[in-house]
Amino acid sequence: MGLPARTASVLAVASALVVGLTGCGAITSLIGGEDDVFTLAVGDCFDNTEANADADEVTSVPKIDCEKKHDFEAYSAVLMDQDEYPGVADTESQADALCLDGFERFLGAPYDEAVAYDFTYFYPSTESWKLGDREILCMIYAIDENNDIEKVTGTLRDAEG
Numbered sequence: 001m002g003l004p005a006r007t008a009s010v011l012a013v014a015s016a017l018v019v020g021l022t023g024c025g026a027i028t029s030l031i032g033g034e035d036d037v038f039t040l041a042v043g044d045c046f047d048n049t050e051a052n053a054d055a056d057e058v059t060s061v062p063k064i065d066c067e068k069k070h071d072f073e074a075y076s077a078v079l080m081d082q083d084e085y086p087g088v089a090d091t092e093s094q095a096d097a098l099c100l101d102g103f104e105r106f107l108g109a110p111y112d113e114a115v116a117y118d119f120t121y122f123y124p125s126t127e128s129w130k131l132g133d134r135e136i137l138c139m140i141y142a143i144d145e146n147n148d149i150e151k152v153t154g155t156l157r158d159a160e161g
Contacts (some may be wrong), residue, residue, distance in 0.1 A: 108161020
């Protein structure tokens, strides 16, 4: 049996990262390399990969120093409190609400006014849930006029504030 992965739903954005998986761990400043998604934490930045763009589950992403060009920044993490796995639809609904709630506080503008930014998230898969994974990790990214992911340098905290 391979390493556990987290569930992911493909975003409706061209070349987008996948939704669904998360990890917990200390904030790090690793530069480059593939890192286990379970080590991602609020404040970490990372890039998408071709392999992850079409994946249903993600096990690793390349962490990037936030001061270098990157695709995504983790801005919020919330632990789910259900005793049993609530299913994909309920988990995604909960992740949508939690990440939307934290988006404005992080970016400094309401979601419907932040036309150059969007969010996605990692959430537990059925398999990772059995191993104790309960974290939803929200990630912000910039988009261009074609709704493609646009690399940024530095944090997006208060980018619209």
